[in-house]
Amino acid sequence: MPGAKELDPYTSPRSFYGAELRRLREAAGLSQEQLGERVFCSGAYIGLFEAATRRPQAEMSKLLDGVLGSGEHFQRLCRLAQGSKHAAYFADAVELEQRARTISEYAPMLVPGLLQTEAYARAITRSTLALADAEEVEGYVRARLDRQRILDGPTRPLLWAVLHETVLRVPMGGPAVMGEQLRHVAEMARERRILVQVLPFAAAADVFINGMASVMTFRDEAPVVYTEGAGGGQLVEERALVEQSQRSYDLVRAAALSPAASLPLLDSAAEEYPTP
Template sequence: MANGSRQAAWEFFGTELKRRREDAGFTQVELGARVFVSGGYIGQFEQAIRKPQLDVAQRIDQLLQSGGFFERMWRKLIDDKRYADYFAEVVELERTATKIAEFAPTLVPGLLQTAAYTRAVMLAGNPFVTDAHIEEKVAARMERAQILNDATRPVYWVILHEHVLRIPVGSDALMAQQLEHITELVRQKKMLVQVLPTSAGAYPLMGRMVRLFEFEDAPPTAYTEAVYSGNLLDDPALVKRVQGAYDLLRAAALSPEASLALLESAAEDHRRCASTT
């Protein structure tokens, strides 16, 4: 579904929510209290500024006795089978965010991956699946990355742990190409990257991937990922804690200039290793 038609569908979702809420005699605050979100969030859902999570859509259906309408709409708009269930909502947030700040402790983030790197990661975790399945996943990830080419692309700030640069995913030749891809995006001013060096030792959010989203007219959201699962954090106090941890990571990381130099050096190291094998 194209972004324009998707947004129109979300606006219809919001219009229907407002109509059915008013028909049931609820204010935004009253409905929010009954489905465990704030009244302000209900207002943002109705204006198509923010998208509800699945469990919220289901509770709205139960309360407004809408016969599963909002759950079906949610699944139509968000539940993309090319992505894991826990990640489909994150893809939607990427499309609407004005800023994305990310920390990657072990792997190159999906938005920065080359097709070859993605393929190597997918094959490592799924050695028995068909080539067609792998290529579908690769294509979906490449499609996500197109937001960095949009005129309205978000501000994208990434902190990579030095381990990400050193682990030869796929092969040294592949890693050299991957790191060169990142440096090219930096030079095109499509993103800002910093590297957290191994010499920094212990660091906040030790070993945990985290992504922070900011929006034009909605509160910030954080996303963290574990083994075959993910968590979207909407609670303002939790998001503020994650933002504080991210600030500490930025303080411990190398400057953007030094980080770019390290990326280039690591790419050269991988290139040298590839030429000797």
């Protein structure tokens, strides 16, 4: 049970948040389930905050302050605990990636961040942050490359990526950068570190997912979905919406080429771009 974890409250702002939540909840004579009912979530979800497993959230902190009569205590702690080198809308999803058992991604336009080369990541960042200085750009690039370390460890998640054929045809960063990127994805697939499928143009009309989607499953937590569009993203945890996204992803995966058939298409697309 997440709430049973004993924390040293002084190891991090998040640990302090979790310890304070547990202290004030118990002082109010509430179980995790009872507090969850009052703030519209499950008791297990409260336990994740108390165990410092989940990153505190502003809206939830406001509800907790209201129920526990703590003024703005949790809202202030939340601001301290939310520090991240990633965009605020993506920070929760990054932390969930680190615990995920499986990550199933659909990419309609760009190579997913976990599979990007440094040059490709830099090209995307420069494109989306056109007015940012070099230091800010490099900070985002380093953060993206740091995320990829989860694919190197012995407990790495199973990563299954479905790439729309558009991803192969948009030369982000120029031909040389794009060619290197596609060869990198193909190499990872051949090393059996990931599963990759390509959704060809001919099959794309048969399925529909509105933008990028990442479905994550865990050993001891409910699955979640992260979706992203231009300028922002959203973490979806409502069970019905998660199940709907899982069904949509399954349909996309069924319509795409098999992993074995996708590799030659990746190779041929890479050959269209020059080798540096």
